[in-house]
Amino acid sequence: MNLKSLLLVGGALLSGTAASAGGFQVTLAGQKNNGMGGVGVGLSLDQAAMFYNPGALAMVRERGVQIGGNVTLARQSFRGQFGSDERTLRNSIVTPFNLYAGFGPAEGKWRLGIAVYTPFGSKLQYASGWEGRYSLTDIDLKSVFVQPTVSYAITDQLSIGGGPVILAYGAVNLQKDISIGNYPDGHVELDGKAEHKVGFNAGVFFKPSDKLSLGVSYRSHIDAHVKDGTVTITNTPTALASSFAATKFDVTLPLPATTSIGVGVMPNDKLTLGFDVNFVQWSRYKTLDFTFDQNLGTSNKSTSKRYYQDALTFRLGGQYKLTDGLTVRAGGSYDNSPVKDGYVTPETPDADRVSGTLGATYSFGKFGVDLSAQYVSIKKRTQTQNELLNNGTSLDRVAGTYKTNIVIPGIGFNYNF
Amino acid sequence: MNTSALKKALPALALLALAGCQPELDAPAPATSGSANFSRYIAVGNSLTAGYSDGGLYLEGQLNSYPNLLAQQFKLAGGGDFAQPLFTDAQRNGSGYLRLAGFDASGSPITAPVTTSLAIRGASPTGGPLYTRYDAAVNNLGVPGIRMDNVQTPGYGSVAGNPYFERITPTTNPLETYFQRVKREAATATFFSSWLGNNDVLGYSTSGGASTAATNTITRTDTFTLKATRIINVLTAGGAKGVISTIPDVSGIPFFTTVGPRLRTSLSAAGVPGLVITTGAATGGPTSANRKTIAVSDIRDAGGSGRQLFTLTSSPFVGLIGRPGGRVWRYLYAQSGQPAAGFPLFLTAFGVDTTKALGVTAENPFPSAFVLDDVEQATVATATLGYNTALRNLAATKGLALFDANIFFNQVAASGYGTNGVTNTASYISGNLFSLDGVHPTPRGYAIIANEIIKAINAQYGSTLPYVNPNTYRGVTLP
Numbered sequence: 050m051n052l053k054s055l056l057l058v059g060g061a062l063l064s065g066t067a068a069s070a071g072g073f074q075v076t077l078a079g080q081k082n083n084g085m086g087g088v089g090v091g092l093s094l095d096q097a098a099m100f101y102n103p104g105a106l107a108m109v110r111e112r113g114v115q116i117g118g119n120v121t122l123a124r125q126s127f128r129g130q131f132g133s134d135e136r137t138l139r140n141s142i143v144t145p146f147n148l149y150a151g152f153g154p155a156e157g158k159w160r161l162g163i164a165v166y167t168p169f170g171s172k173l174q175y176a177s178g179w180e181g182r183y184s185l186t187d188i189d190l191k192s193v194f195v196q197p198t199v200s201y202a203i204t205d206q207l208s209i210g211g212g213p214v215i216l217a218y219g220a221v222n223l224q225k226d227i228s229i230g231n232y233p234d235g236h237v238e239l240d241g242k243a244e245h246k247v248g249f250n251a252g253v254f255f256k257p258s259d260k261l262s263l264g265v266s267y268r269s270h271i272d273a274h275v276k277d278g279t280v281t282i283t284n285t286p287t288a289l290a291s292s293f294a295a296t297k298f299d300v301t302l303p304l305p306a307t308t309s310i311g312v313g314v315m316p317n318d319k320l321t322l323g324f325d326v327n328f329v330q331w332s333r334y335k336t337l338d339f340t341f342d343q344n345l346g347t348s349n350k351s352t353s354k355r356y357y358q359d360a361l362t363f364r365l366g367g368q369y370k371l372t373d374g375l376t377v378r379a380g381g382s383y384d385n386s387p388v389k390d391g392y393v394t395p396e397t398p399d400a401d402r403v404s405g406t407l408g409a410t411y412s413f414g415k416f417g418v419d420l421s422a423q424y425v426s427i428k429k430r431t432q433t434q435n436e437l438l439n440n441g442t443s444l445d446r447v448a449g450t451y452k453t454n455i456v457i458p459g460i461g462f463n464y465n466f
Numbered sequence: 467m468n469t470s471a472l473k474k475a476l477p478a479l480a481l482l483a484l485a486g487c488q489p490e491l492d493a494p495a496p497a498t499s500g501s502a503n504f505s506r507y508i509a510v511g512n513s514l515t516a517g518y519s520d521g522g523l524y525l526e527g528q529l530n531s532y533p534n535l536l537a538q539q540f541k542l543a544g545g546g547d548f549a550q551p552l553f554t555d556a557q558r559n560g561s562g563y564l565r566l567a568g569f570d571a572s573g574s575p576i577t578a579p580v581t582t583s584l585a586i587r588g589a590s591p592t593g594g595p596l597y598t599r600y601d602a603a604v605n606n607l608g609v610p611g612i613r614m615d616n617v618q619t620p621g622y623g624s625v626a627g628n629p630y631f632e633r634i635t636p637t638t639n640p641l642e643t644y645f646q647r648v649k650r651e652a653a654t655a656t657f658f659s660s661w662l663g664n665n666d667v668l669g670y671s672t673s674g675g676a677s678t679a680a681t682n683t684i685t686r687t688d689t690f691t692l693k694a695t696r697i698i699n700v701l702t703a704g705g706a707k708g709v710i711s712t713i714p715d716v717s718g719i720p721f722f723t724t725v726g727p728r729l730r731t732s733l734s735a736a737g738v739p740g741l742v743i744t745t746g747a748a749t750g751g752p753t754s755a756n757r758k759t760i761a762v763s764d765i766r767d768a769g770g771s772g773r774q775l776f777t778l779t780s781s782p783f784v785g786l787i788g789r790p791g792g793r794v795w796r797y798l799y800a801q802s803g804q805p806a807a808g809f810p811l812f813l814t815a816f817g818v819d820t821t822k823a824l825g826v827t828a829e830n831p832f833p834s835a836f837v838l839d840d841v842e843q844a845t846v847a848t849a850t851l852g853y854n855t856a857l858r859n860l861a862a863t864k865g866l867a868l869f870d871a872n873i874f875f876n877q878v879a880a881s882g883y884g885t886n887g888v889t890n891t892a893s894y895i896s897g898n899l900f901s902l903d904g905v906h907p908t909p910r911g912y913a914i915i916a917n918e919i920i921k922a923i924n925a926q927y928g929s930t931l932p933y934v935n936p937n938t939y940r941g942v943t944l945p
Contacts, residue, residue, distance in 0.1 A: 124488040131886060131917070131935040135491055180935070184887030228888045228937065230898075230944040288568065288945060346889070347896055395887075429491070434885075438877070443884030452489040 077145045078166050080117035080461030083421035084408015085366025086380025088323030090311025091264040093254065095463065096149035099164040099198040102266040102311065103210030104252035106160045106200035112153055117419065117461030118146040123173070123453060125398065129180035130434055130448035139174040147461075158203075160210075164196040165217075175395065181447035182226040182234070185395035192243070192273075193218040196250055211251030219243025219273055223396075227285065227293075227346075235285040237345065239298055241278020246271045262313035270306040270333060275299065280341060295341035295349065302337065305330045322367040323380075331357035331387035353394070353445050360387040366406065378408035378421075391436035398451040400430035419461035427453040497542035500928030502707045503656040504545035508605050509533030510648055510697065511661040511711075513906060514915075515608025516630065517550075521903035522563030522580075523610055523630065525553045530909035530939060533606050533659060535916035539931045540657070551600035551634050557585035561597065564902040566895070568945050574781070575895055577902050590625050597633045604634055607651060609644065613665040614693045614853075615685040617644040645693075649700045658701045658708035659919065661871075663853050666690060667846050671716045672905070674777060675842035676834035678747050684845060687852030694853075698860045709867035709923055712854045717843055718879035720894035721904030722775040723766070729776055729784045730765040738762055738788065741825050743774075744816065744834040745841060751817025752828035758839060773840040778894070778904040780836030787832060792820030798833055867926035869919045883914060885936040890914070898941030909939035 079097025082089040089101030093108040096115050121143045127136040145167040153160035171190040175181065195217045200210025220242050227235035252266030278298045285293045311325040334357040341349045366380025381404055388399040408421040431450040437443035509515050509531075516523055517531025528534070528550055537548030553560040559580050567578040585598040609631045612622075620643055621627050623635030635642055642650075652658065666685035673682045701708060716722065733741075745758040766772040776784065783794040792813070799812050813820065818830055825832035838846070854872055861868035875892070877883075878899065882891035890911075891897035894904055899911035907915065913936040920931045 122487065126489045126491045128491045128494070129886060129935070131933050131937070135493075137488065180886045180937070182887070183937070225887070230941050232944060286944065291573070424487075429489075437884065438881075441881055444882055444889045445884065445887055447886045450491055452491055454487045454489050456487050 077119045077121075077423075077457065077459065078147055078168060079149075080115075080119075080147075080419035080421050080459055081368070081378065081408065081410060082366075083117075083119070083423060083457075083459050084378035084380065084406050084419070085323060085368060086364045086382045086404065086406050087362075088311060088325045088364045088366040088380060090252070090266050090309040090323075090325045091254075091262050091313040092311065092321065092323050093256075093262065093313075094321075096151040096162060096164075097147065098200075099149055099151070099162050099196060099210075099212070100147075100166055100250070102252035102254055102264040102309070103196075103198050103200055103212055103250055104208050104266065105254035105262075105264055106151060106162055106198060106210050107153075107158065107202040107208040108254055108256060108262075109151065109160070111465035112151050112155075112160070113415075113463055113465035114148075114150045115419075115461060115463035116146070116148045117459060118144055119421075119457050119459035120144055121455060121457050123455045125173075125451065125453040127175075127179065127181070127398075127447075127452075128450045132180050136176045136179040139176060141172050141174050143172045159199065159201045162198040162200070164198060165193065166196075167191070167193050173396070173398075180449065181395045183228050184446050185223065185225050186236075187222070187224040188396050189220075189222040191218070191220045192216065198250075206256050208254045209252070210254075211249060214248040214250050214268065214271070216243060216246040216248075216271055216273060219275075221275060221278070227282075229285060229289065232286055233284060235293065236283045237293075238281040238283075239278055239300075239339075240281070241275035241298065241300075243273045243275050246273060256313075260315050262315075264309075264311040264313075266309045266311075268307045270330070271304045273302045273304055275301075280345065282345070292344055292346060294343035295345040297342040299340045300338065303333045305333050319370040320367065321369075323365070325362075325364040327362040327364070329360050329362070329387065332359045333357075334387075351445075354392065354440070354442050355394075356389060356392060357387040358389055360385045368408070374411050374413060376410045376412075378406070378410075380406045380408075382406075391432050391440040391442060392446075393430060393432050393451065394446050398427070398430070398453060400428040400451070402427040415465050417463045417465075419459075419463065421457075421459040421461075423455070423457040423459075425455040425457070427451075427455070494932060495930055497539070497932055498930045499540075499543040500924070500930070502923065502927040502929055504540035504543055505656050506546055506605070506654055507533075507537055507540055507548060507657045507659075508648075508651050508655045509536075509608055509659045510701065511608045511659070512612045512665055513608065513610035514664065515606065515659070515661055516610050517608070517912065518610045519901040519903075519906045519908060519912075520563040520565070521901075521906075522559075522561040523553075524560035524563050524580075525555065525558035526909070527563075528552050528560075528606075530912050531606065531608065532912045532916040532919065533608065535913060535934050536659065536919060537605070539916070539920060539934065543929060543931055548605045549603055550606040551604050553585045553598065557583055557598055559583040560585045561595065566902060566942060566945050575902075590629060592626065594629060596625060596629050599633045599637075601634075601636075605651075607634075607644075607648060609634075611665060611681070612644060612662070613669075613681070613685060614663045614690050614697075615666060617648075617662070617693050617697060619643060623647070645696060645700065648697060649703075652701045652706065653704060655701070655704070655706050658706055659711070660697060660701060660708060661711035661869075662697065663690060663694065663713050663857070666853065667713065667849050668716060668905070671838055671842075671846050672721060672777060672779075674833075674835040674837050675745070675839070675845070676747050684849045685853075687849060687856070690849075690853050691856040694856050694860060698864060698866075702864055702866070707866065707927060709869055709919055709926070710857050710861045711869040711919070712857050712872045713850050714871045714875040715850060715879075716846060717775060717838070718875055718892055719905055720892060720897070720900045721778045722838060723768075723879075723892065724778055724894040724904060725781050725784060726765045726772075726774065726776040727768040729787075730762055730767050730772065733762045733765075733787070736788070738826065741787070742828050742831040743825070743837050743839065744831045745837075745839050746834060749815040754817070756816075756834070757828050757831055760839065764840075773843070775838040775843065777836050777838065780832075783832075783836065787825035788823050790821050790823055790830070792818070792830075794824065794833060794836075795820065798835055865926075867919075867922040869915075869922045871915070871918075874918055885910075885914070888937055890936075890941070895942050902942060908941050910936055910941045913939040 151162035198212035
């Protein structure tokens, strides 16, 4: 799904690293965090610290295993500048999941852990016949990241941590129609798997008092690369076979680095508040370049301008322990879109977005159940044909107005030992 | 609350949230006419206004003419019916036109004429076709071939004149000029479009500056300005509002950009350093001023480097360069319609020796008719600039909307014009915008023109006309 991921995807492929969490609005790496606007860098809530700030893992009291899953339900409307019908997506759902296991001596200064998360999976299926079908009809991105993690408490107040971030599985499927003169539309499908890539995630956590904690984390960029993906072209006239001869494609999608800072405030032992800022270096994403083994259209290469800009995300959230068993949460976030005016693509129909979240945990003994729900409103965004022409981006995108809302319920289970 | 209750509540909550989740976008505001009045729209112009495409005027092109597309949008804002002198379905191929028959082994397109279901009713005194008359009222006054300097020519609508104007000129007044017709129609019009003047440079250009025929000369700028002013004055005399379009730069159309780049590549590969061509229309031998030497590197390539332009009509002949022969000269002479016996005199007049290698020797130069060289281009550019200055001034002084087609098509030639993810460019055939004659637009091209004119009208008059969807209009019809 998530659109977020979508966004991330930036365009068309696998997007992001977990990092994306920062720039990408829908951060779904931890079920407790999901209920708190996605904060976590300055907190040591649970094993999901491995994602948000590996430096905080050593400060998480419990060792344990937790698993979470989410359902991303995106609803979008589009109205083209040329052609006035409102278009909606064929509805589809995506189910990002996360899994964490943390180990270590009960009183020791260090912790080991392993994290598996799916920060970017994105799926959008546009309505049949929609105005932008020659740009995109379907996109489906999947990715699974694995992060072995080690964290060490240097003092009672200061801990550090980190680990390699492995793009263990990435798959992309992109489809669009081809306009061929007086013939019925042709169709092209690109399908490929990303090569394994390794980046890293590291953080520092500082808790000067019972009432205050601070964190900084950094997730490196990863260039997701698909080599020898499969090109399937259908319904094109044989007379034009030489123009539609491609069978393989290569593409690289830069997934940007994210730097985050977070503050946690604990006024009493029941209330925890968090505030995070994520800085995502999207400006690395300048163009999306495909290379084909043979011609697709009049060339065996295609370049699509992206020219993203670095973006900030602000998050605020809190939890309150109502009873021994029940904790409730709420939060929100505001994401600045990395996509400039005139550069919006159907793969990433992005705009600034506002999110509101709710969550709750009920625990009984060593077991706990986490519930979360997010509502993401991606602002209405219009780009005109004039903007596309002025940016030289008219050849591969659509003039019109997008509006997207996303609802993401989630559930998690945890067991501490 | 316990967890099982939460679990049960969750799906219900999610459904509730979703019900309110599908965003709605407001429908576009209804079309309004602003300060314009579209109740009776007339279109003044030439082949572009008539919907000419693929080297001919035929029913499909007429239905996709930009004035017809405009009228369809005007109807959403109070516009009335828009009558065109349509060919009947039985005579739907009108004047005949070019179709794409296929591609040869090298990938070059093969075109063939369409000769069935024509609307030819007879021959004119000069042997040209006369088309089936259309005597009902028309709003589209587009006349293929008309030049600004033809608008006050008596008899231009007679059987001895322009057959497209003849078929809509009243038989009771065959000497009515185009100007008089426009004046008669303008008396009741509330809105007009005027796009005249393309042919005042186009005939010269497509004939490579090699023709002295009246249709192929360049109209003097003062004449152009005078006649343009008269036409616009008569169109606005009754208070009608309207839109004027300027004259595009001919050097950007596929007619001039298709053959040259390929020729340059093949000559370079063969190690040919330069060509000998003729320039202008003057006769004279190998040592006369009509011979011109051009470097192969001066032939304009796809990237815009180089100056010399080869016409689309040179395509069958450029392959003969470097070999002795007179085929290209025989073709040119046949085009002139003169008796075959005069061919040797024709060769003598130009000092051509067909036993010499074509295009690389002064004795057998490549003919001027197929090359718009740098000097000729400068002549065209100067005239085009003069015409456009006059047209822009008229629009400004009369407070009319202006579609600056010159600026627009320069942009299209430089960077293309994508429409909802479809790549359209100024390339021949694959670019979607220009038809098989390399000069006139396809229905897609006309749709984009209509949108640009709508943009100009909305800007000038505060109207809110919606655009048409260019992707629902075809590019070149493929075999």
